Amino acid sequence: MDAQLVAFTGVAAGMVAMPGADFTVVVRNALASRRDGVACAVGVAGGLLVHTALAVAGLAALLVAVPALFRAIQLLGGAYILYLGCRALRSAVRRPAPQHENGTEAAAARGTGRSLREGFLTNALNPKAPVLFLSLLPQFVPADQQPLPRTLLLATIVVVLALLWFPAVALLVDGLGGWLRRPGAARAVEGVSGAALAVLGVFLLAGPLVAAR
Known part of the structure; x- marks a missing residue:
């Protein structure tokens, strides 16, 4: 048994x-509908595929070597996550949507x-x-193995784990939808997730702005 591979799988999980x-965006989309939650989960896995591909190709090292490029991506990512947070908060303070006959909120499919x-x-x-992958993947490449095939295997493990975990989260949230989609619970989830995303977005924006001074 490849002990390093087992250890990496645990760390990656x-x-x-x-x-x-x-996690937050998957939960928010799953509250809208099962299909939206699973689609969002697949999108997250697709994003991980991009990062792992960058790490395998060595392009992630470029982000570390060129601070200006890394800061630009930080700003872009922070702005997008902040936008998602503000949109969720705005949705949370809106008037509750009309209810179905069973009393649960009618979630609008996205x-x-x-x-x-x-x-x-x-x-x-x-x-x-990308920095995380660049620093993590090489730690689990044995010196007696070719780096490219091994790194591809490690990257595949990460993507497969994401394809298992995030759809499972979406299905779990959808399964609890009868309670989570009640107006009070849905607004609370939307508000908490929006606040979390907004804080994370501000944090990501503040880092490169402070560093640029």
Whole structure:
């Protein structure tokens, strides 16, 4: 058994499951509909595929070597996540939507394409991800193995874990939808997730702005 591969799978699973912007946007989309939640989850996995491909190609090193480029991506990612947070907060303070006969809130479907795009951009524009992959993947490449095939295998593991975890989160949220889509609960989830995204966006924006001074 490849002990390093097992160890990497455990570390990667912890990274993927760690609550953050990806988790938040998947939950928000899953509250709209199961299809939107799963589409958003697939989008997140697509973003991870971009980061792992960059790490494999060595392009992630360019982001570290060129601070201006890295700061630009930080600003872009921070602005997008802040936008998502503000949009969620605005939705939370709106009047509750009409209710179905069973008393649960009628969640407006966002659209599969929009949810897929939102998940992809949230992950792909995360500026810390390429640096994380660049620093993590080489630690699990044995000296007696070719770097490219091994790195491709590690990258594939990360994407597969994301394709398992985030759709599972979407399905779980959808399964609890009868309670979570009640006006009070839905507004609370929307408000908390919006605040979390907004704080994260401000944090991502503040870093490069402070560093530029």
